[in-house]
Amino acid sequence: MQKRNALGFILCATLFICCGCSSEINKSSTTSKINTVDKTETILVNKEKNTIKERYYVPKGYERISVEENSFGEFLRNSKLEKYGEKVKYYNGKTKNKENVYDSVFDVDIGDRDLHQCADAVMLLRAEYLYQNERYDEISFEFVNGFKAEYSKWRMGYRINVGENSCSYYKGAQPDNSYSTFRNYMDLVFAYSSTLSLEKELKSVDINDMQIGDVFIKGGSPGHCVIVVDMAQNKSTGEKVFMLAQSYMPAQQTQLLINPNDKNLSPWYSLDFGDTLNTPEWTFTKDQLKRF
Template structure:
């Protein structure tokens, strides 16, 4: 994005509905970091990794597009976008030793090991780590590590996450996932509550093909989704059951 274009944060760009206030989050949490997520100018379309338009900027299903590169390959899809944002939060806080995500096979891929030169050799569901690379801790190496994770992780691996908060405990930074090939996952970017205790959420997603991470709406330019029904209904996927809620 051009330096002459002011960056909008998620928190500044999208206010809660009347009568609702944002829930409190810890200052150093993933949810607090997401409130500062930079957004591209209003009217920016969603584009895929080849630059093709997926959603026009004036689509009633589109609230905003994040200022986040999607890479040059068809890798950073829905689950990968959640991993990317979570990893960027840890990277920004200097907590790089916590950056680690599981492949669909269940094997854990640690950034710290990758930075020391370990590389994954994958044969079917078998993964071996071999010291074939050189030590590298640069930003470029970090992006290469993430592309490796995107290649072998997905909705099935995110679905197996052990942290499964109850619906009543939803927090910004949680996600809801339907594992499959393909499956789908959406990130809870924000939670707001009213005096009656009713909650609404902002949701973001990547998708297939790999494309810009987007804050989407339920149509008619309304980006806030009710958290009170029997299931979470979105315009891009089958309704998600509340049992699909996960936390990294």
């Protein structure tokens, strides 16, 4: 989805200048059966664990692909999740009661403004990874008008004057690298970036070269994107499976998607999905896979 068009950009700019479903599962046991891989094996979820890696087991015959220490893939695989069975919350506190969309909810603060939508969730995951690893100079995102917003300047006290046709930096604060300053920067990115700008920034990759952290994205109005948060591979056949996460519209918490195409495999997706990837709320083509 695309929450901002050119007119919306101008309106937001004026404002800135002025003010600167998880399916019901038996909760009585620690480990629950969520789907059947074959007649003898099941994929299990450990409801007491709070990361993707610890909560979700891989299908029979698979093992998680190796990732480098301190890599984006390791970061995503170890993303914190809320208590199993929790439902997604919108920015206004209301609950997303739509069924057959997600199986877990990411533990993420999305604020109380309608900002944290699909592209924003992906950008925040990437920025959080870089921030936690002190790679501040790599945190930058383009606005829909092409302006490059750099956190390296933001933390040095520079702020961004957003005009109707252009943007510019000005010295507006003391240097500060606190987490609250970082999140203020990200809120500005959320307001002026979108699937349109993010799609242009990312690089296309072949579907067979998929990695954790890659993004299926369709820029536009509407547009949408989802991010690959874990992968596993069959030890005998080499076949790969992956997990996806998204936010949506209106702004809501990031969620781990179910697989609507294969209940026996869900929440994993097979890489051999053909020409189109059907997710609960959007359909992508295999050539829409991109990478930071």
